Amino acid sequence: MIGSLYAGIxxxxxNSTAMTVIGDNIANVNTTGFKSNRSSFANVLSQSLGGSLxxxxxxxxxxxxxxxxxxxxxxxNTGSPTDLAINGKGFFIVQDDAGANFxxxxxxxxxxxxxxxxxxxxYLVQGxxxxxxxxxxxxxxxxxxxxxxxxxxxxxxxxxxxxxxxxTPTNGTYSTSQSVFDSLGNAIPxxxxxxxxxxxxxxxxxxxxxxxxxxxxxxGGASVPLTFDSLGNxxxxxxxxxxxITLANGAASPLSITWDLYDASGALNGDVTGYASPxxxxxxxxxxxxxxxxxxxxxxxxxxxxxxxxxGQLTPTYQIALADFxxxxxxxxxxQNLYAESLESGQPMPGVAGNGRLGSxxxxxxxxxxxxxxxxxxxxxxxxxxxxxxSRVITTSDEILSELINIKR
Numbered sequence: 001m002i003g004s005l006y007a008g009i010x011x012x013x014x015n016s017t018a019m020t021v022i023g024d025n026i027a028n029v030n031t032t033g034f035k036s037n038r039s040s041f042a043n044v045l046s047q048s049l050g051g052s053l054x055x056x057x058x059x060x061x062x063x064x065x066x067x068x069x070x071x072x073x074x075x076x077n078t079g080s081p082t083d084l085a086i087n088g089k090g091f092f093i094v095q096d097d098a099g100a101n102f103x104x105x106x107x108x109x110x111x112x113x114x115x116x117x118x119x120x121x122x123y124l125v126q127g128x129x130x131x132x133x134x135x136x137x138x139x140x141x142x143x144x145x146x147x148x149x150x151x152x153x154x155x156x157x158x159x160x161x162x163x164x165x166x167x168t169p170t171n172g173t174y175s176t177s178q179s180v181f182d183s184l185g186n187a188i189p190x191x192x193x194x195x196x197x198x199x200x201x202x203x204x205x206x207x208x209x210x211x212x213x214x215x216x217x218x219x220g221g222a223s224v225p226l227t228f229d230s231l232g233n234x235x236x237x238x239x240x241x242x243x244x245i246t247l248a249n250g251a252a253s254p255l256s257i258t259w260d261l262y263d264a265s266g267a268l269n270g271d272v273t274g275y276a277s278p279x280x281x282x283x284x285x286x287x288x289x290x291x292x293x294x295x296x297x298x299x300x301x302x303x304x305x306x307x308x309x310x311x312g313q314l315t316p317t318y319q320i321a322l323a324d325f326x327x328x329x330x331x332x333x334x335x336q337n338l339y340a341e342s343l344e345s346g347q348p349m350p351g352v353a354g355n356g357r358l359g360s361x362x363x364x365x366x367x368x369x370x371x372x373x374x375x376x377x378x379x380x381x382x383x384x385x386x387x388x389x390x391s392r393v394i395t396t397s398d399e400i401l402s403e404l405i406n407i408k409r
Contacts, residue, residue: 003059004397010060011390014041017063018383025376033073033105033337034369036376040064070328073105073370075362081298082109082117085367088359090322091339093350094123095141101126103323103348106337107366111297115145117305121336127305127318128352134316139350142305142318148294150309152185155288157258160192162272164203165279166232168196174279181288182255188213188247190257194226194279201228201274207245216247228274234261257286289313299363303353322358323348 018039028034042064046057075085084107086092091103102123109125112118117125129137160176168174177191191208206223207216218224227236245257263269292311299305303320325331330344341348353361 002397002401003057005394007058007060008390008393008397010044010062011393012387014061014063015383015387015390019380019387021066022376022380022383025371026373029369029371029373031106031337031369032108033367034371035068035070035073035105036369036371037066037068039066067329069370071370073367075365076368077365079364080110081296081364082111083107083364083366084109084299084303084320085362085365086322086353086359087362088357090324090353090358091348093126093139093321093323093348094119094338095126096123101348102334102338102340103325103331104337104339105367111144115143115148117142117144119337123338126321127303128321129318130304130316136319136352139321142320144294144297144305144307144317146294148307148309150292150294150307150311150313150315152181152183152291152311153288154183154255155180155257155286157260158190158286159259159271159284160281161283162194162281163277163279164194164196164226164228164272164274166201166228166274166276168279170196170198172196176281176284178284178286180255180257180286181290183253185290187290188255190216190245190247195223197225201230201232202226203228203274207247209247213247216245218245220244220246226272232273232275233270234268234272234274237261299361301353301360301362303361319352320361321350322353322361323350324357325349 018041021037021039025036040063041061043058044060044062046059072087075087084092086105086107091105092107094102094104096102104119106119109117109119112122117127119125124141126139127142129140131137158178158180160178162176164174173193173195175191175193177189179187180190181187188209192205193208194203194205196203203226204223205218205226207218208214209216225236226234229235245259246254248254261269261271289311292309292313295308295310297305297307297317299320303322304316305318305320307315307317309315325341325348326346327344330342330346331339332342332345334340349356351358353359
């Protein structure tokens with residue numbers, strides 16, 4: 001009967017540990033990216049001397065371990081551009097001050113005072129730097145310092161959607177303007193003035209800019225003729241020609257801008273028409289811009305971190321790195337929502353979102369824990385009853401031992 005006492009004690013110990021696992025799950029119901037743990041038990045056997053292997057007598061139970069359940073947690077929208085959630089497999093890669101890599105599903109990131117993307121403990125988020133050609137570089141810390149400047153870009157081409165009223169009298173004019181930029185980012189107001197000629201459906205166009213940005217030439221001269229057919233379609237300049245405007249500016253070299261009235265195939269693009277309706281500009285475009293300062297960042301589902309500048313430019317800078325493992329169950333828990341590789345997990349396989357088995361990234365969101373409170377409470381009830389039943393084994397065994405001792409009386 002003494003053996004039953006120890007069997008009951010093993011049940012008490014195992015179920016009290018299981019209750020600790022349940023309590024840990026419930027305590028972490030609001031922990032970002034937390035994965036619930038499941039308790040496992042194993043029976044304990046003793047063998048009779050000289051007996052067969054099948055004659056083992058149970059002597060209780062042992063707590064066999066707690067294994068995480070790697071199911072996807074629900075996503076919670078936060079509105080913060082640096083909050084990220086993984087939808088599918090993978091881990092974010094973060095690095096401590098000593099250069100050691102850790103892995104986490106908790107994507108509550110922010111930019112620190114140096115512009116580095118970090119988690120709440122200051123661990124550096126890792127990603128691949130994107131060069132101006134869109135190619136990925138080496139794995140490095142994602143850093144977007146606030147003093148970043150977007151350099152200016154000189155205007156190289158522009159276009160207008162203009163109708164010139166075919167009923168305009170001879171020497172009548174129509175003017176339209178837009179700003180163009182030199183290589184230093186200086187904005188220069190450029191004005192095109194269209195003058196009606198005596199010949200039917202014939203105009204000239206001249207370009208001008210305020211001092212000290214002149215003189216302005218168009219195709220090397222003061223003006224260029226424009227001719228329309230009876231349907232109001234442009235016929236001159238010819239389909240294989242461009243209109244080039246050159247003006248002095250604040251930069252060292254003159255600014256040369258192309259006004260291409262025809263597409264690459266030589267077909268009229270319809271930007272300039274000569275219909276019998278009031279002269280008007282309905283659209284204008286130019287490809288230059290001034291310098292800009294960093295205004296914010298955004299992250300897309302591929303994990304591409306894009307810097308937004310005050311000049312309207314959106315520049316891809318990094319792509320968030322994710323890591324996959326041969327076995328998630330072998331990862332070493334480090335606390336603070338961090339995991340580390342181990343011999344049981346295998347080596348990390350870094351990549352980007354959507355590559356191989358890796359999932360996508362949900363920006364402006366975090367992954368909640370995958371705790372199911374209803375299941376945890378049911379487990380709590382069954383564990384409590386198991387503990388109670390094992391305690392009853394001890395008390396019953398004690399009563400039997402008391403009856404055994406009383407036989408002597």
